[in-house]
Amino acid sequence: MQTPAEIAEAYLAAWNATDGTTRLPLLENWDANARYRDPLMQADGREAIDAMIAAARERFAGLVFILRGTPDGHGAFARFSWDLAPRGGAPVAGGTDIVRIGEHGRIAEVIGFLDEVAS
């Protein structure tokens, strides 16, 4: 069973993968029917999630998702926060994601929220 830190690391790696060939193996970690919801984006199923991340990567070119703070979790759930920032630069956005791990040990659901960005 993955720890919250491992879940967060693999999750952010998928969001940081700029090309599909790199991203595909990282998305194996997601259930084929995984559901994603945040205030700006939503997707149902691994293919739609791949397309959503691809679109976000184009929009956020040059920016990377960086873990903020320490992931925690209990039972099937992990929680972690992230910043979106240029490498070495100040964050332009931040959020907190709740991940539910499904019966097969893969990500079944993500509920994302945007956080106030420290200026």
Place this chain on the structure above:
Amino acid sequence: MQTPAEIAEAYLAAWNATDGTTRLPLLENWDANARYRDPLMQADGREAIDAMIAAARERFAGLVFILRGTPDGHGAFARFSWDLAPRGGAPVAGGTDIVRIGEHGRIAEVIGFLDEVAS
């Protein structure tokens, strides 16, 4: 449709209700099959949730749940943070809860996390 602030207010009122007679109408706001998970407690169904809150109220006698910050949300989800504190005193615990509103407009699921308490 309830706003995240309204959801949080009604939710914390249920957690602050010290007797079942007061709590029962507040739990009408929860689906009969609602699911609750946090690092310390879990319950399935409105009756189990009522019993869980009753037990917590005995353990936390003299303490109240107070909203911290501003609730937010999107789609079916609300997120809000709370402190557990004596009236007018410093918090002894704090957390952030994610609430999913079900198809009938009632709370279908709660995923709770504990936060670091500011000292």
